[in-house]
Amino acid sequence: MCPRTKEQNELIRIQRREQILDVAARSYFRTGGTFDIRDVAREAGLGYGTVYHYYPNRHLLIEDVLGSGFERCEQVIANGINIGDLSDNGRLLEYCKALLRLWQSDARAYLVYKMAAEHYAGLPERDRQHAKIKFMERLYVPLQSIAQCKDDSVDHMLAVLVGCCGMHYYAGNSDLDVDRIAKLAVQAITKES
Incomplete structure (x- = not known):
């Protein structure tokens, strides 16, 4: 397998960020805004460290x-x-x-x-x-x-x-x-x- 190109990595980064933002918005309704980064990571099916990399708080x-x-x-x-x-x-x-x-x-x-x-x-x-x-x-x-x-x-x-x-x-x-x-x-x- 060939390593990903810079463009492919950027596309993945954008898609992941959008995924995190969508899940966070839905989490807001479910929790009244008291959700945690871990909640978003779990619901998005991503690791805590991945979400934390994008959003430390x-x-x-x-x-x-x-x-x-x-x-x-x-x-x-x-x-x-x-x-x-x-x-x-x-x-x-x-x-x-x-x-x-x-x-x-x-x-x-x-x-x-x-x-x-x-x-x-x-x-x-x-x-x-x-x-x-x-x-x-x-x-x-x-x-x-x-x-x-x-x-x-x-x-x-x-x-x-x-x-x-x-x-x-x-x-x-x-x-x-x-x-x-x-x-x-x-x-x-x-x-x-």
Whole structure:
């Protein structure tokens, strides 16, 4: 057998890191954020030393989980802003559906909004304020522009989305009724019945 090339090693490193981040995000829901590096290693089927090599502590791991989750959510926001030819409520409805689909398949992206709803209480004090500001600037304010409202209606909409998606992660419901949940969330803003 030939030794691996530098490119192959880099690909393996990226895949392993992604695997660790996915498992850590799911572990957060199961443990309420009190998971240990050993828990992540065990669930990922990796050695403790391997995971520790990438993340020597839980806080760095959560930081990267949130960082990658933010990136994925920002892509949905960018696409939501660029949805053309629809009414304002139509744009908002499509945005909600896209966000729910992302959350259903990506625990990291959901964790960003879930922790925001909890004011990032699971983070150390020094990181909490930074995460709140990042969320407001990069996700919340752009969402307000899609929703075209400046009051707390966006909070109500996000509460519907986060709560309903929580059933997927906490209660083990396999599928979300994306269309129905998105309509409920839009009703929280438009106050239509």
